[in-house]
Amino acid sequence: MHAGADFIKTSTGKIQPAATLPVTYVMLTAIKDYYIQTGRMIGMKPAGGISTSKIALQYLVMLNEVLGEKWMNKDYFRFGASSLANDILMQLTKAKTGFYQSDNYFSKD
Amino acid sequence: MEDTTKNIPFMAGWKYASAPEATDHIQIKPSYNLFINGQFVAPKNKVYFETIDPSSEEILAKVGMADKEDVDLAVAAAKNAFKVWSKIKPRERGKYIFRIARLIQERAREFAVIESMNGGKPIRESRDIDVPLAANHFFYYAGWSDKLTYAFPNRNPVPLGVVGQIIPWNFPLLMAAWKIAPALATGNTVVLKPAETTPLTALKLAELIQESGLPKGVVNIITGDGSTGAEIVHHPDVAKIAFTGSTAVGKFIKKATADTNKKLSLELGGKGANIIFEDAALDQAVEGIVNAIFFNQGHVCCAGSRLFVQESVADKVIQKLKDRMSTLIVGNPLDKNTDIGAINSKKQLETINKYIALGKKEGARIYQSECKLPSKGNWCAPTLFLDVSQSHKIVQDEIFGPVLTIQTFRTISEVIEKANNTPYGLSAGVWTQNGAKIFHMTQKLNAGVVWANTFNKFDAASPFGGYKESGFGREGGLHGLKPYLKFE
Amino acid sequence: MDRIDVLKTYKLFIGGAFPRTESGRYEAVRDKKGNLIANICLASRKDFRNAVVVARKAQEGWNKTTQLLKGQVLYRIAEMLESRKVQFVDELVRQGLSKKAAEKEVELSVDRLVYYAGWSDKFQQVFSSVNPVNSSHFNFSVLEPMGLVAVIAPENDSLLGLVSILAPAIVGGNAVVLLASETKPLCSISFAEVLNTSDVPAGVVNILTGKTSELIPQMASHMDINAIVYCGNNENQMKKINELASENVKRVVFFKKQNWDHPTDESPYFIEKLQEVKTTWHPVKI
Numbered sequence A: 001m002h003a004g005a006d007f008i009k010t011s012t013g014k015i016q017p018a019a020t021l022p023v024t025y026v027m028l029t030a031i032k033d034y035y036i037q038t039g040r041m042i043g044m045k046p047a048g049g050i051s052t053s054k055i056a057l058q059y060l061v062m063l064n065e066v067l068g069e070k071w072m073n074k075d076y077f078r079f080g081a082s083s084l085a086n087d088i089l090m091q092l093t094k095a096k097t098g099f100y101q102s103d104n105y106f107s108k109d
Numbered sequence B: 001m002e003d004t005t006k007n008i009p010f011m012a013g014w015k016y017a018s019a020p021e022a023t024d025h026i027q028i029k030p031s032y033n034l035f036i037n038g039q040f041v042a043p044k045n046k047v048y049f050e051t052i053d054p055s056s057e058e059i060l061a062k063v064g065m066a067d068k069e070d071v072d073l074a075v076a077a078a079k080n081a082f083k084v085w086s087k088i089k090p091r092e093r094g095k096y097i098f099r100i101a102r103l104i105q106e107r108a109r110e111f112a113v114i115e116s117m118n119g120g121k122p123i124r125e126s127r128d129i130d131v132p133l134a135a136n137h138f139f140y141y142a143g144w145s146d147k148l149t150y151a152f153p154n155r156n157p158v159p160l161g162v163v164g165q166i167i168p169w170n171f172p173l174l175m176a177a178w179k180i181a182p183a184l185a186t187g188n189t190v191v192l193k194p195a196e197t198t199p200l201t202a203l204k205l206a207e208l209i210q211e212s213g214l215p216k217g218v219v220n221i222i223t224g225d226g227s228t229g230a231e232i233v234h235h236p237d238v239a240k241i242a243f244t245g246s247t248a249v250g251k252f253i254k255k256a257t258a259d260t261n262k263k264l265s266l267e268l269g270g271k272g273a274n275i276i277f278e279d280a281a282l283d284q285a286v287e288g289i290v291n292a293i294f295f296n297q298g299h300v301c302c303a304g305s306r307l308f309v310q311e312s313v314a315d316k317v318i319q320k321l322k323d324r325m326s327t328l329i330v331g332n333p334l335d336k337n338t339d340i341g342a343i344n345s346k347k348q349l350e351t352i353n354k355y356i357a358l359g360k361k362e363g364a365r366i367y368q369s370e371c372k373l374p375s376k377g378n379w380c381a382p383t384l385f386l387d388v389s390q391s392h393k394i395v396q397d398e399i400f401g402p403v404l405t406i407q408t409f410r411t412i413s414e415v416i417e418k419a420n421n422t423p424y425g426l427s428a429g430v431w432t433q434n435g436a437k438i439f440h441m442t443q444k445l446n447a448g449v450v451w452a453n454t455f456n457k458f459d460a461a462s463p464f465g466g467y468k469e470s471g472f473g474r475e476g477g478l479h480g481l482k483p484y485l486k487f488e
Numbered sequence C: 001m002d003r004i005d006v007l008k009t010y011k012l013f014i015g016g017a018f019p020r021t022e023s024g025r026y027e028a029v030r031d032k033k034g035n036l037i038a039n040i041c042l043a044s045r046k047d048f049r050n051a052v053v054v055a056r057k058a059q060e061g062w063n064k065t066t067q068l069l070k071g072q073v074l075y076r077i078a079e080m081l082e083s084r085k086v087q088f089v090d091e092l093v094r095q096g097l098s099k100k101a102a103e104k105e106v107e108l109s110v111d112r113l114v115y116y117a118g119w120s121d122k123f124q125q126v127f128s129s130v131n132p133v134n135s136s137h138f139n140f141s142v143l144e145p146m147g148l149v150a151v152i153a154p155e156n157d158s159l160l161g162l163v164s165i166l167a168p169a170i171v172g173g174n175a176v177v178l179l180a181s182e183t184k185p186l187c188s189i190s191f192a193e194v195l196n197t198s199d200v201p202a203g204v205v206n207i208l209t210g211k212t213s214e215l216i217p218q219m220a221s222h223m224d225i226n227a228i229v230y231c232g233n234n235e236n237q238m239k240k241i242n243e244l245a246s247e248n249v250k251r252v253v254f255f256k257k258q259n260w261d262h263p264t265d266e267s268p269y270f271i272e273k274l275q276e277v278k279t280t281w282h283p284v285k286i
Helices: A021-038 A053-066 A084-097 B068-085 B090-106 B108-119 B123-144 B172-185 B200-212 B226-234 B247-256 B282-298 B311-325 B346-361 B412-420 B435-444 B478-484 C045-064 C067-083 C085-094 C099-119 C123-127 C160-171 C186-196 C212-221 C235-248 C268-272
Strands: A007-009 A043-045 B034-036 B039-041 B048-052 B059-064 B157-159 B162-166 B189-193 B219-221 B240-244 B263-267 B273-276 B306-310 B365-368 B383-386 B403-409 B427-431 B449-452 B485-487 C026-030 C036-041 C137-145 C148-152 C175-179 C205-208 C227-231 C251-255 C275-283
Touching (some): A021 A043, B034 B068, B034 B200, B059 B200, B068 B162, B068 B189, B090 B108, B090 B123, B090 B200, B123 B172, B123 C099, B172 B200, B200 B219, B282 B311, B282 B403, B282 B427, B306 B311, B311 B403, B346 B403, B412 B435, C045 C212, C067 C085, C067 C160, C085 C099, C085 C186, C099 C160, C099 C268, C148 C212, C160 C175, C160 C268, C186 C205, C212 C227, C212 C235
Parallel strands (some): A007 A043, B427 B449, C148 C227, C175 C205
Antiparallel strands (some): B365 B383, C026 C036, C137 C275
């Protein structure tokens, strides 16, 4: 951040373990401390292992409580998670129909 | 020090949808009798009193008001049962207690919900702390039943007889477990009185004990108020009184039993010092401060209600603390999002408010988090007092609410002196990454429990209890057996 | 005859699974009248080696669990054993015990498990110490499990003896590879089924059936075994174990007693026998 980064992210999802809640928490508090020092907002991107809506929600709750609403948008927070999108679609469909979904009905690209 | 909270942009933006714990699976009867000699019997005087949900002020049930006659019956039942219970093989005694532990585990959710409804504590705490710890306590002491000679080698430990146990309203089920489990494991029989405002989980425990097949009269649970407790204290057939509650009542009990052979153990008030050194992990320490004072609405005898922060990091810690407080959710105890529930009773709320007014009057600077409080019920916003000194009443007295006083210090000897400068001696907290400092502090602090880089941790295997006016005797662990035994 | 019984295949218990012996060898166990009860696996040294590998892995995780949890798991084993009492009584009777003796053995086994469940979070409180050293240090000694324990289970009391050795070993955080009673092996494998439904992590307990004489040298010499418990009184076997154990200074524990039904056959000292003592020094002066 001191070298001018606009975004910081965890390692890619290609190695294990990648993003975890504790690691992300540390990075969010670093962003917070840096903001207090400099007044500059840095974005955050946790990546790897965030494959379900439920886990994603836990990250969002953490973001909400550590950095607050100014960071709650695409400019300052992103998930690096290729398989998350389909799960969100499944959950949305479940919310609409009331039926638990199967991944056979959602295209994988 | 400037109050800069308003300028901080980190306010949580998204509000959480409420996530209340379901109540449809729990069973509360409209009215409860006294549990004496294995049966639920009406109080002799036919007097009942209402018990409410402090968050909504709704009436949950009526419970019996035991008077002298009922206490006599309960003590007689316990005395009679002692003949049987003290003769049962210790191993089989243990099996009954294991059974109680298992039954609590099976019905944990029901107990948690009722605990939150009747006491006002957040469901997260009753679900994750009170109820599991209660079950663990029974599990732990069950195992001691047939192993007492290993705890006290070369002595012959024998039970005392009938023990009278009077418990507070801040951890109703957990305190019942802390009292009943070691008493049973050591072969005593019990007359227990839950607090006036929180009788329901103890009565549910009575139902569970009835179902467990425990011989009748071994545990008797009678509800009532202070006068009921006094009858237990004065009863000549009670061999021991175990009391958890205020120091004032503790002193009364000590005096009342002065000319008797009654054995006593007292777990009384506290005004715990929570000490943050400059070399602490500060974010972790802030979580610790929050846990120390806002856990269970601050209704905790070992709460870290006096915060001492080393001067060099004071501004930073206080700012972080205020930020953290802004995310605390005060409200419906049954909502899984809730951090701070309802104040246990109107009376306690009045006490807390009295102290808050006094703090202001004494010239301390108050800070309260801007949280929305429900319109109905008993509530108190998380509160800090800055600019306080040892001479302030709010620093000296146990407030028993979510109110934290903050002082700064420069040197280690200064903070030790201030931390010990109190009639209480129940708990203390130390936050530093320096191990030697931790052990130095644990040697110097006059407190029965010292937490290092953590706070408000409890475990069935760990003794708990105070120095000085915080009482005597230990509960939990091997040491928790001793108050229930005599040695021949 | 309306229906014929479905007989149980008795296999080994390794890593939470029930494999047949890799050697393919077996021995028939017969009742008094000579009827076949079961074909029991004769485990080979390779079966033993495989068990050691999984037990070593499992021990680390098992040791890390809290003592409270270990106690709950042992209590769970007791619950499962109690609920299968009839099966075990039946098995013991088929191997020659009277019904009364069989019932007593199963009941004592259940109670013994409960007894050690109770010790889970207490033995440390009895055996550890804070040592008042002559300098400003906080000095304390705690027990830690030896690690991987090989057990040659008692020949008699094929269930109670096995439980009496196994429970104190695992409650202290060890993992075990156990060779069952050679002459009465049935209960050991049925007990493995109990373990397998009692939240005991896979690999913490591994049970082999087979020839004591054949496997003892393997168990005593394996360099990744920390301790060996031998129940029996064959002087030659004990000498052999002592000799081979010296290779990696294995801890050796002998129990010469034949029966395990006496009140003194349970004790926290049986836990302590399979523990090391670790002392920590920490400065107090600042």
